[in-house]
Every structure is written in structure tokens, then in C-alpha cells.
Amino acid sequence: MLQRTIPLLILSASGLILILSYFSPITETWSEQVVSWFNILAGVAFVLGAGNLLAVNLEKISSKRPGWAYSAITLVSFGAMLVVGLSKWGAVPDAKHPDVHLAGSQDSTQAGYGWAYEYVLSPLTATMFALLAFYVASAAFRAFRAKNFEAILLLGTAFIILLVQIAAGAFLTNWIPEDSFFAFLRAESLKAIVTEVFQTAGMRAILIGIALGTAATSLRLILGIDRSALSKG
Amino acid sequence: MSADRAQQSSGAPKSDTRLWIALLIFGAVGIFAGKLWRPGPLAEAYVEVVTETRVLAEVVPAPTSQGTSTNAQGSESLAPTSLEQENAPPTRLWVELDDPRLKSGELRRVEGVATEVWDERAKVDPKKAREQIAALESDAEKLSAPIDPTGLTREEFEVREAARMNALKVVESTRIVASPRDSIGIWIAALLTLGIFSFLVRDNPFYKVVESILIGVSAAYWMLVAFWSTLVPDLFAKLAPDLVRATMLPGLAPSEHPGKDFLLALIPLALGMMLLWRLAPRGAWIAVWPLAVVIGTFAGMRLTASIEADFMAQIAATMKPLVAYTSSSAEGAAAGSAFDLGGTLAGILGVVGVITVLVYFFFSLEHKGVVGKTARVGVWFLMITFGAAFGFTVMGRITLLVGRFDFLFNDWLGLSP
Numbered sequence: 001m002l003q004r005t006i007p008l009l010i011l012s013a014s015g016l017i018l019i020l021s022y023f024s025p026i027t028e029t030w031s032e033q034v035v036s037w038f039n040i041l042a043g044v045a046f047v048l049g050a051g052n053l054l055a056v057n058l059e060k061i062s063s064k065r066p067g068w069a070y071s072a073i074t075l076v077s078f079g080a081m082l083v084v085g086l087s088k089w090g091a092v093p094d095a096k097h098p099d100v101h102l103a104g105s106q107d108s109t110q111a112g113y114g115w116a117y118e119y120v121l122s123p124l125t126a127t128m129f130a131l132l133a134f135y136v137a138s139a140a141f142r143a144f145r146a147k148n149f150e151a152i153l154l155l156g157t158a159f160i161i162l163l164v165q166i167a168a169g170a171f172l173t174n175w176i177p178e179d180s181f182f183a184f185l186r187a188e189s190l191k192a193i194v195t196e197v198f199q200t201a202g203m204r205a206i207l208i209g210i211a212l213g214t215a216a217t218s219l220r221l222i223l224g225i226d227r228s229a230l231s232k233g
Numbered sequence: 234m235s236a237d238r239a240q241q242s243s244g245a246p247k248s249d250t251r252l253w254i255a256l257l258i259f260g261a262v263g264i265f266a267g268k269l270w271r272p273g274p275l276a277e278a279y280v281e282v283v284t285e286t287r288v289l290a291e292v293v294p295a296p297t298s299q300g301t302s303t304n305a306q307g308s309e310s311l312a313p314t315s316l317e318q319e320n321a322p323p324t325r326l327w328v329e330l331d332d333p334r335l336k337s338g339e340l341r342r343v344e345g346v347a348t349e350v351w352d353e354r355a356k357v358d359p360k361k362a363r364e365q366i367a368a369l370e371s372d373a374e375k376l377s378a379p380i381d382p383t384g385l386t387r388e389e390f391e392v393r394e395a396a397r398m399n400a401l402k403v404v405e406s407t408r409i410v411a412s413p414r415d416s417i418g419i420w421i422a423a424l425l426t427l428g429i430f431s432f433l434v435r436d437n438p439f440y441k442v443v444e445s446i447l448i449g450v451s452a453a454y455w456m457l458v459a460f461w462s463t464l465v466p467d468l469f470a471k472l473a474p475d476l477v478r479a480t481m482l483p484g485l486a487p488s489e490h491p492g493k494d495f496l497l498a499l500i501p502l503a504l505g506m507m508l509l510w511r512l513a514p515r516g517a518w519i520a521v522w523p524l525a526v527v528i529g530t531f532a533g534m535r536l537t538a539s540i541e542a543d544f545m546a547q548i549a550a551t552m553k554p555l556v557a558y559t560s561s562s563a564e565g566a567a568a569g570s571a572f573d574l575g576g577t578l579a580g581i582l583g584v585v586g587v588i589t590v591l592v593y594f595f596f597s598l599e600h601k602g603v604v605g606k607t608a609r610v611g612v613w614f615l616m617i618t619f620g621a622a623f624g625f626t627v628m629g630r631i632t633l634l635v636g637r638f639d640f641l642f643n644d645w646l647g648l649s650p
Contacts, residue, residue: 007521011529018533031533037501038530040468041523043459044505050456051512053448070445077449085457097483098287098327098349109415110354113457119418120425121454123640124447127429130637133630134433140623153616154623161624184575194621197579201586202618204547205611208587209594211543218536221528229528230521 007230014038015222053078077120084112157194164191253434267648276423276645278415279362280354282408287327287349290340354412359647362409369404376401423645426637468505471498551587555580586614 014034021031057071083089089112091104106113146152163169169187176186183189220226325343334340357365380393428443470477470485471494478485488494504523511520557576592604593611600608643649 003518003521007525010522011525011532014526014529015533015536018530019536022537033497034526034530035534036467037504038527039463040501041504041508041527043463043468044501044508044523045527046456046459048509048511050452051509053452055512067441070441073442073445074449077446078453079449081450081453082456085453086460092353093285093349093351094483095285095287096327098285098351099289100480100483102481103483108354109356109418115414115418116450117454119415119422120446121450123422123426123637124429124443125451126633127426127637128447130630130633131429131432133627133634136623136627136630140627150612150616153613154620157617157620158624158627161621162627165624165628193579194617197582198586198614198617199621201583202590202614204551204583205587205590205594205614206618207543207547208591211539211547214535214539215544218532218539221532222536230525 004227004230008224008227011230012222012224015218019222050078050082081113081116084116088113090115157198160190160194164188250434257434264642264646264648267642268646271648273647275647276416276419277359277647278412278419279357279359279366279409280412280415281357281362282410283353283355284406285351285353286330288330288335289325289343289346290328290332290335291343292324292326293338293341356412356415357409360649365407365409369407369409372404373401376404419645423641426641430637468498468501471495472502547587551584553580553583555584585610590614 017027017030017034020027054075057075060071061068061075085106088102088104088106091101091106091111091113092108094100094103094105097103105111109115109118140158144151144155146155163172164187169191173186173190176182178186184193217226221229326340327349328335328340330348332340335342376397380390380397382390385393425443425446428439431437432440465477465481466485470482471488474485474488474491474494504526507519508523509520511517555577557573557580558570559573559576589607589611591611593600593608593615598604
């Protein structure tokens, strides 16, 4: 009862309130309330994630498992960022309320939190994603083979998109007159044809499929047909 | 097999390692040569400092001749500004030291409250900062010399002298200074960037340290975002509005129904604590209740949103006239606008693409005969879609990469001319 039925009822009620609010203004305030709770719980989930990070890394340090020093670094950086962000260290005071320290803004690099974002988190995430450029290119080089017509289409499109987005694309096709029949072969036209005609059509069909899948899964959850989400206590 | 395993365990093959080391050495030599060519400090950073000063002032109540007033009907009534205004605490606000309302008497400074003074620093591009510093020094030198009164009337001299003093005040108050804090930040960012790039050679301790920092900092960052943007205004402000107003959100508007808000806020508080119970060694099932709220709400939101924004909107966007004219309006078409071959082909291809791809995704029918051929056309459209997506992904990553190189070469090493 406590572990299965009540959670199922809570799930169905929350989902139904949201659906009803779409069709009836009477339940609109209910849905706003439920969404507000959802946002708060999403916020608490970040605290839960941080707690889990602490638990996992502390366990690794205490048992001196291989790589425990890296866990210590993780915890130190986590703690430092948390202290700086919660205390609003170095925050720029709010002009309307300069006497309330915690009302200050910590967006600029003047504040410890803003500084850590600008010089630690932002470069790290950007470089991590930039690193993928090497691996995507490397994996594509190894995996892509023009074995059949479909593969040729994929490779050809990728090549066209990569070419037309750099100066070489314009350099190679700018000699084609804009008002000629072959103007569609100019770099900007090729890109427009690929993205606005073929890619748009493909993405539309994919989105329609995803929407149907999302709606079906949501209905299965709300009606209690799919109970797997609540099965692990 | 064993050779593969050995290669996997040691990271990149030796030839790759040599290549990367050679590239790194080549890069280092190039950077030092660049620095010799264009000498200048590393990680230069400047900020414009503006000093803000605020004093606490209170509104001076308007003088009232009588405590009572006479209304239109001739009966005496209590004027709204008399008794309430006298008893109500005066409105207080922080204003600039040279606020004109302080001089006009509209506001008066509250005695015994210290003046708040702080600096606000805004980053300035190093090249522009150097130019601005040189310009400011030159202006200060020119403006420091008094106006020559020869050939000027007394009034002209006074006007010019006042203008000079004002300009000098502006120049002297503009402070563009080097920022060691930001310079250190640039150094740290550069080392962290190189740490991530070091993974290209192979997995190494430098990369692992940087990776650990990324995990710790990003976990704390997202937790702080949730705390300041959601938990404080949506939860704590309803549970303890006075405390939150006094310590974190002084601009928090008073609630119309504080009691109701408090009671309703107890529900997410309880659910939040139940969610955190997941960290406890026993009774993890308690966390399923708040999870049910999260899953149910998200399912409800996505059900209507995906049907409306994705399903209906995409179908509506597909259902367009297949024959296109150079003028998009019906009147233009009727007036004999030219037939647009490209637009018509694009429209037909768009509809064909959506239908054929949907047929490919329809697995209730076996892909044979007409269905099979239609699905095959759908696969062609999908391949073009994936090819374009791949191209844009690679370009996006390369743009990020260029951004990182730009940071390393310009912000850190200062190699830009």
C-alpha cells in the first residue's frame, strides 16, 4: 500500500491535474501549484545528487580505493564552490539594499562564484565539448565507408554541410552566377536546400514520432499501465 | 587479441603518442617564437572600477496644516495623510550620496547608519584598456593646466574653467586598472584547458585532476543554481518570509495569503525531505512518493506539450500549398505572380519526405512492395538528415575548439596584434 498504491495514486493525480488544466481553466491554479512543487523537488534533486557525490567519494577516500586522491580533489573543489556560492563571497551589493549582503549579485568575476564560473567551469566544459571534435572526426573517419547509396547520401550531405560553412565553400562556388539555372549549386543555396527541405522533412517526421511516443509513454504512466518507474524503492 | 588489449590498457599506440608529443613541442616552440616576435605580458586583464556610495535616507512627510479635512459634502473626515501617515514608519531607501532629493529636502539622511561604499568592476578588453589608459593620462595632463584668461571676459573664463573642472573630475573618476584577480583566473583557465587537451595524448594524472575539479565544481554549481533560483524564492520565502526578506530577498513582496502559502509550502518541504531520505541506508522506498510527483507532473506536462508543440505543429507546418508562387499572398497569386519552380519542388519534397520517413517508422506493416519502396525513400531522407546533423555537430565542436584556441593564444598568451 505505502510502497506501491499510494505512489501510483500520487503519480496519476499529478499527471491528471496537468492534463485537466490544459482543457479547463478551473484546475489551472492546481496545475500551477503542482508545477511549483515539481520545480522545488527538481531543486532538491540537485541537493540529493550532491549528497550522493559526497557519499560515494567519501566512501572511496575512507576505504583508500585506487584513485582516492582524485575523489579528494572532487570534494575539495565541490566544497570550495559551495562555500563561495552560498556565502556570496565578494558579491556586488544590490544598489537598493546594500546592507543585505546575501541580496548581492554574484554574476561578475568580482564575486567568487562568478570568478569560478568564468575561469573554471566555463573553460572546462567548453574544452570538454571541444575535445569531442577530435573524437567525432576520428570516429567518422574510421566508421564511415561509402559502401552503398544510403552511406553515400550521409557522407555527401555531411561533406556539403562542412564545406559550405567554411570560406572554401564560398570560394569554390562563388563563380556561379546568382541568376543562372545552376545557382542552386552555390554554397549558400546548397546549405539552404539541405537544411530547409531535406533536413526539415526528416526532422519533422522524427519529431512527430517522438511526440507520439512521448504521449503514449505519458499515458501509460498516468494510467498506471507502466509501473516500472516506481518499482525500485 | 592480446596486442589489442595491451594497446587498450596503455591508451594510445606509441606512434600516436610520438605524434602528439611532436605536435606539442612544435606548438610550444611556435608560441615562444610568437612571444619573441610580439613581446607583452601574459594573461593581461583590465577592469574599469566604479565606486558606488549609498546612504540610507527616509522620505520627509509633507507638512499638513490640520489633522482633519472637509469633504465635498461638508462633513469632517479623517484625511488619509494625517493619522496613518504620522503613525506609519517613514519609507526608507538607499540613495546615492549626491541624490538631488537629499538637497531639495524631499529625503533626509538617517543618522547613525553607516554609508555603504563598494567598487564595481567591469572587465575591459586589454587592447582597448591600454588605449583608454593612454587617452585618460593625456586628457588628465591637458586638463590639469588652468585656462589662460587672456582675451576672455570674466564670464567666459568662469564657464570654461567650470567645464575644465568637470571634465577633470570625470577623467579622474574613471579608473581602468590591471586586475591581478582576473589574470590569475586566466592562468588557471589556461592550465585547466591544457589539462583537458592532454587527454589527446592519453589518459594521464593531469587530465584526471582536471576532470575531478570539473565534477566537483559543476555539481556545486548546479546545486547553487537550484538553491538561489528555486529553493529560496519558491520554498524558503513561503516558509519564513520575514527571515528571507531580512537576509536574502529584501525586495520580496508580502504575500496576500501568508498562512495558506505556508501550509502549501509544507507539502514540497515534506516531499523534499522524503526525497533526501534516499541517502539513508534504510527506507529508500520513502523517496518513491516525491518521485511519483516528479514523474506524474512531467508526464502530464509532456503529454499536452508534445501533442501541441510537436505533433500538431509539425503536421500543420507540413500541410502547405504544394504549388508555390513568387508572391506568398493569395492576391499576388491571383494577380498573376510568377510560378516558383524551386518553391514548388521544395514543398513537394517536404511532404514526400515527412510521409516516407513516417512510413519507415511504421513497423506494423512489413516493409515489402510499395511500403518497402516508400520506406526506402524515407531512409534516404533520414540519411540526409543525419548527415546534415553530423556536419553541424562537427562544426559546432570545431567552433568551440577555435574558441578555446582563441582563448589560449589571445587571452592567455596575448599573441594577437
